Amino acid sequence: MDVTRIVFLALAAVAVVSAYRVVTAPKIMHAALWLGFTFFLVAGVFLTLGAEFLAAAQVLVYVGAVTTIILFGIMLSQAAEVRSRDPLPSELLEGMAFWRRGVLPVVATVAFVAIMVMVYLRASWPAPTGGVADTVRLIGSALFTTYVIPFELAAVLLLIALVGAIVLAIRDDDKEEQGS
Numbered sequence: 001m002d003v004t005r006i007v008f009l010a011l012a013a014v015a016v017v018s019a020y021r022v023v024t025a026p027k028i029m030h031a032a033l034w035l036g037f038t039f040f041l042v043a044g045v046f047l048t049l050g051a052e053f054l055a056a057a058q059v060l061v062y063v064g065a066v067t068t069i070i071l072f073g074i075m076l077s078q079a080a081e082v083r084s085r086d087p088l089p090s091e092l093l094e095g096m097a098f099w100r101r102g103v104l105p106v107v108a109t110v111a112f113v114a115i116m117v118m119v120y121l122r123a124s125w126p127a128p129t130g131g132v133a134d135t136v137r138l139i140g141s142a143l144f145t146t147y148v149i150p151f152e153l154a155a156v157l158l159l160i161a162l163v164g165a166i167v168l169a170i171r172d173d174d175k176e177e178q179g180s
Contacts, residue, residue, distance in 0.1 A: 008048040015041035020109055024101045028074055036067035053136045 018038040025031040039062040046055035143151050 004048055011041050011044045020105055023105045032070045039063045053139050
């Protein structure tokens, strides 16, 4: 096996463990941090596959934006401090937590890995072609020639959403100042 394949398998294995920790972490803040680490590892997997653009987009969008928004949402909502009172006995709650946080995620992970291995073994993968193409240049060229209209429409839609969010935030601030 070559070094790239070893690095790919190592990153994939650590990503699976990290994703497992997302669903088994006892605190929501820890789960969010594990999720950010998982996103970062997926970017590393993209790099080993030769998809530099996808790796950069993964880091910028998911690691940078999505994880930050999740962390701010947790901090601002104070969801980490909310505790509910359950009328169930503590022994039953501990048993349910063992199944929910221990056994079920392992079963789901093993099933997912088994399905992925079957897909990998049964699929007919195309043989690699000649030289490595400059994917970032090809994607940029396609975005600004063939797909320039949808690209600009997406930019206008995002601008409209941003202006709408600002208008809604200003209206809510005015209502709070008036005492409604």
